[in-house]
Amino acid sequence: MRLRVDVLPGEALPYPDVVLVVDVIRATTTACCLLEAGAEALYLVAGLEAARAFKDRDVLLAGEVGGLKPPGFDLGNSPREALEAPVGGKVVVLSTTNGTxxxxxxxRTAKHVLLASLYNAHAAARLARELASEEVAILCAGKEGRAGLDDLYAAGVLAEYLGLLGEVEPEDGARIALSVKRSYQDPLEALALSAAAQALRAVGLEADVPFAAQVARSATVPLLTGRVGEALIFRRAHPGQGG
Incomplete structure (x- = not known):
């Protein structure tokens, strides 16, 4: 099984099999928490106007611009807020700067897309392994077109655990992520040094960083199940449901 890590998204990067998308501070952590809190589905859209087009009585809008909740949105992009939000039975439309x-x-090309973070790392890795036939790719969202230490560290955690689940053939990107992971004593040390964490401190949301640094606290994995318009539909999945 090939194990691949891409440090940033790219227009020309093909994905033949399973992709674990990582934006640990904060979109993929928040996505997991929204589904854990009872949301029926997540609609991931690439921009704010696309999100606003879905606004309805039974639809909540979540997202951020510069780390803060956009005007007219119901929720920001805080995983702490998401876990306590009244989202039961509702569709949540999520738009963020990097992760979505x-x-x-x-x-665009993958057979299966999963949203992974430290918070659901072990469950996401197990489900990816169940679904994959030839390759597991870990795609880091980065921050505004630049590589992110937080995402690379999380990719290293995922890569290390995937190695424990069975024999894998790591490509160079995976080896880099593994080296990053092994360079830090604990997750919070790595995440706190990242540009994403520094940006949150600047807007008073630094409490989201230690939350996002928790490893394997959730068995919930957002799994792409379909599309509607410009939105990707993610629903709650668990290891053992990979078929």
Whole structure:
């Protein structure tokens, strides 16, 4: 089984099999928490106007611009807020600066797209392994077109656990991510040094960083199940449901 890590999305990157999309601070952590809190589905869209087009009585809008909740949105992009949000039975439309765009990049060619973070790392890795036939790719969202230490670290955690699940053939990107993971004593040390964490501190949302640094706290994995218009539809899945 090939194991691949891409440090940033790219227009020309093909994905023949399974992709784990990682935006650990904060979109993929928040997505997991929204489904864990009872949302019926997540609609991931690449922009704010696309999100607003879905606004309805039974639809909530979540997202961020510069780390903060956009005007007219119901929720921001905080996983702490998401876990406590009254989203039961509702569709949540999520638009963020980096993570939702990375998910769209993966969905162009991949057979299966999963949203992974440290928070659901072990469950996401197990489900990816169940679904994959030839390759598991980990796609880091990065931050505004630049590589992110937080995502590379999370990719290393996923890569290491995938190696424990069975024999894998790591490509160079995976080896880089593994080296990054092994360079830090604990997840919070790596995440706190990232540009994403620094940006959250600047807007008073630094409490989201230690939350996002929790490893394997959830068995919920957002799995791409379809599309509607410009939105990718993700629903809650668990290891053992990979068929």
């Amino acid at each position: 765009k990375a998910a769209h990049a993966a969905a």
